[in-house]
Amino acid sequence: MGLLSRSVILAGAASAALVFGAADAQAVFINNFFPSTPVAEGSAATLTIGVSASSGEILDGFGGTVTWGDSASSGASGFNIVVVGHAYADEGTYSVNFSGSGSEHDFNGFFGSRRNFTNAIGASGSITVLNVAPTFTAAPGNSTVDWTVNPTFNFTAAASDPGVNDVLTYTWDLDGDGQFDDFTGVSGTASYVTNGVLPLGVRVSDGDGGITTSSFNLTVVPEPGSLALLVAAPALTLLRRSRRR
Ligand SMILES: [Ca+2]
Ligand SMILES: [Ca+2]
Numbered sequence: 001m002g003l004l005s006r007s008v009i010l011a012g013a014a015s016a017a018l019v020f021g022a023a024d025a026q027a028v029f030i031n032n033f034f035p036s037t038p039v040a041e042g043s044a045a046t047l048t049i050g051v052s053a054s055s056g057e058i059l060d061g062f063g064g065t066v067t068w069g070d071s072a073s074s075g076a077s078g079f080n081i082v083v084v085g086h087a088y089a090d091e092g093t094y095s096v097n098f099s100g101s102g103s104e105h106d107f108n109g110f111f112g113s114r115r116n117f118t119n120a121i122g123a124s125g126s127i128t129v130l131n132v133a134p135t136f137t138a139a140p141g142n143s144t145v146d147w148t149v150n151p152t153f154n155f156t157a158a159a160s161d162p163g164v165n166d167v168l169t170y171t172w173d174l175d176g177d178g179q180f181d182d183f184t185g186v187s188g189t190a191s192y193v194t195n196g197v198l199p200l201g202v203r204v205s206d207g208d209g210g211i212t213t214s215s216f217n218l219t220v221v222p223e224p225g226s227l228a229l230l231v232a233a234p235a236l237t238l239l240r241r242s243r244r245r
């Protein structure tokens, strides 16, 4: 008799699940949460979010807000998968969070009424953003100065960096000793009173470890002769003005 009762109960449970769907979990859940990492500063990181409805339910969609961990946020909504993007201004490790809700429905019996369900969904992760070295957009090429006519060499450089928070510092090797210790700033003037070919350069640093160097030769004529550098008074004035950049 006990065995018979158990069989009846099992049959009843199976019938209820098939006809009414009431035994199903009514829920939307996140099945894909994929932040692209690492990513370069200034480039768009992406976050892929995918959702499913539980077995027996029909997904209607989802929506919510992504917080990127740097005070920025984005809306994210779609049917079963969305990809949202965000460019970070500087390197670091950022916590990424999605919070929202998902909707699905089923039907109350084969010819029954539609039943809608909505529940909260959320997930978290992190994105690592890497520093990118600056790139020169302008720098001196090989040049010649004739100190018997005009001994001054006017130099200037410019660079860009995808890290919009990065502050660029320019340092110069103007005496050819390989040390970028002769001038700090975007532009200035140096005067040369002896002749020869000097291998010079400018270096730009973003303060986050990104350093780029551009080299050039300065030929001082007439040749031949010994090499020396004289930074004239106007250049020293420019040096002080430029240090804050
Ligand atoms: Ca940076
Ligand atoms: Ca940078």
Ligand SMILES: [Ca+2]
Binding pocket: 172, 173, 174, 175, 176, 177, 178, 179, 180, 181, 182
């Ligand atoms: Ca030097």
